[in-house]
Amino acid sequence: MSDATFPDRPGAAAPAALDRSVARRDIGLKRRYAAERRFKLYGLLAILTGLVFLAILLWTVVSQGYTAFWQTEIRLPITFSQSVIDPKNTGGKDLAALRIANYPRLVQDAIAQKLGIDPSNRAQLRAANELVSQGVRTQLAGIVMNDVTTIGTTQEIWVPANSTVDSAVKGQFDLSIPEDRRPIKDQQLQWIRQLEASGDLQQRFNTGLFTFGASSRAETAGLGVAIVGSLYMMGIVLVLALPIGVAASIYLEEFAPKNRFTDLIEVNINNLAAVPSIVYGLLGLAVFVNWFGLPRSAALVGGLVLTLMTLPTIIIATRAALKAVPPSIRAAALGLGASKTQMVFHHVLPLAMPGILTGTIIGLAHALGETAPLLLIGMVAFVADYPPTPLAPSTALPVQIYMWANEAERAFVERTSGAIIVLLLFLAVMNIAAILLRRKFERRW
Structure with a gap:
């Protein structure tokens, strides 16, 4: 007699149940693989969309601005x-x-x-x-x-x-x-x-684009004064933000006790990194110009404002770099008799230096492209002569772009796009330098 005559026997239903289980498994695998393929497709589409918009942006700027170099x-x-x-x-x-x-x-x-x-x-x-x-x-x-x-x-x-x-x-x-x-x-x-x-x-070749100062005539308008002002400000930011930011990070990460007060400081640092840049401009106007009496439109004031804005970025990047150093390095240094200060400055800090330099350069690149805080401290002044010192009136690259964009003359359109190309080149060089420094000094554990 066959198993079909006695359907209650276990052996009769087993092959059918097994087939159904295999079928459900295959359907589940197909759905999972299909979902994975869709996810990869969505990611690829997102990347392509970003690249398309980036290409449109660069084409618009370059096509309108390359003629400014002649x-x-x-x-x-x-x-x-x-x-x-x-x-x-x-x-x-x-x-x-x-x-x-x-x-x-x-x-x-x-x-x-x-x-x-x-x-x-x-x-x-x-x-x-x-x-x-x-x-x-x-x-x-x-x-x-x-x-x-x-x-x-x-x-x-x-x-x-x-x-x-x-x-x-x-x-x-x-x-x-x-x-x-x-x-x-x-x-x-x-x-x-x-x-x-x-x-x-x-x-x-239009050398005047890089040597002339502000002018009401497009053919004699240049970025010379703006470049010098930006260099002054970046120098001030580097001299002030790097040591202060690194020192604060070392203390918070290596020496500060873990309590509510340090937790509050960490939360505030993270919040300050997300504060709109125009707020730092208001702070600089109130403190450095109105309270300390520093001159408006001076690169010194712009550098101080950008220092305040860059500090949270450097602190966060430095703390992340310090955390990335394996605890075994600290334990080995202390086990060999080094003090905590020697352990930090002789072992941990050198190993964290690539991340610190990367964070610093990215912070400087961010500061170089800021416009809003500089507008509030008066760096939109018409400055035709090179500033001899950081206390003299000056302007900056993004502010110069802003002022040229408001001009009605057709020739200033290409000058604006040409200045954007110069600014993008500066930012690209700084970001490439950060990548190269990180690859050169980075150690993998």
């Missing part, structure tokens, strides 16, 4: 006439007269000669003069004051073109529209093509 310039035969520059024939000793001489007249005579314009035709002279930047006065004055022997000579000088000409040469506005609807006239376009054909109008 400036249209015109080569002119400048005659440094003594009757214009030094009419009293002082031999170049009257520096005040040299500084305020009528240099635009020299440029007007030179461009009239270059383009073959009749000196009596004032309309054409005025239109030709508009091709050259008004900042040429400062350029020619600097040449004469650096070498007074240039008075009475004729030299070929590359002078910056007006920002409108620069934008036209770079194709930043439509030249096919009617003349009355564009900022550059047909006669000026004809002169530009004439100068291009003779090689006297070219796009040259």
Whole structure:
């Protein structure tokens, strides 16, 4: 007789139950593997989405800003006439007269000669003069004051073109529209093509972007003052935040007793790391400017404010680096007779140094890109001269970007994007340095 005749026998149902169990197991495995594949897909999509937006951001900035690294310039035969520059024939000793001489007249005579314009035709002279930047006065004055022997000579000088000409040469506005609807006239376009054909109008590397200070004219506006101000502030942050942050971390991690007071300090440090940066600006305005009386717009005040903002980041990173050192290192040092101070400074701290340096550089990179706290302490001032000391008025790279972004002139759009590229390069160099230092000194346990 078969088992089907007696269904109550155990052996009859076992194969069917086993098959059902195997089927349920296979279904469960398939669902689990499908869920794992979906999770991996979601993670990949998240990464791709982030990369797409990053690529869009970089493309937008680079496509609008790479032209800022080139400036249209015109080569002119400048005659440094003594009757214009030094009419009293002082031999170049009257520096005040040299500084305020009528240099635009020299440029007007030179461009009239270059383009073959009749000196009596004032309309054409005025239109030709508009091709050259008004900042040429400062350029020619600097040449004469650096070498007074240039008075009475004729030299070929590359002078910056007006920002409108620069934008036209770079194709930043439509030249096919009617003349009355564009900022550059047909006669000026004809002169530009004439100068291009003779090689006297070219796009040259814009060194002024890195050396000039603030200016109301885009072609003579640069990041020089902002870079120096940022370097002053980063130096102050490094000198103050690193030793204070490391000392506080060592005490909290290695020496401080574990009680409610130290727990409160740790909670507050973690909270301070999440405080909006503009709050630190208000604190700096109240304490350093209003209470201590330090000058507004000074790099010293900016550095102190950024130090307060960076300290929590450095403390948290340093404590994490100290915790990563294996307890066996501490036990071995103490077992060999070292004091606790010797154990910390001779063994633990050197091993934690890669993490400390990484946290410090990341904190500095964060501080370099901050704008809000610097706005509140007045670092939006128009500063054209390099600050000789941290107490002198200055500005910073992110603040300079903010000010250029508010300008209405079209040429400042590329200057803004170009400044963003420079700032991103600084941040990239700092982050790469942090990675390299960590890989160089890191030890795996």
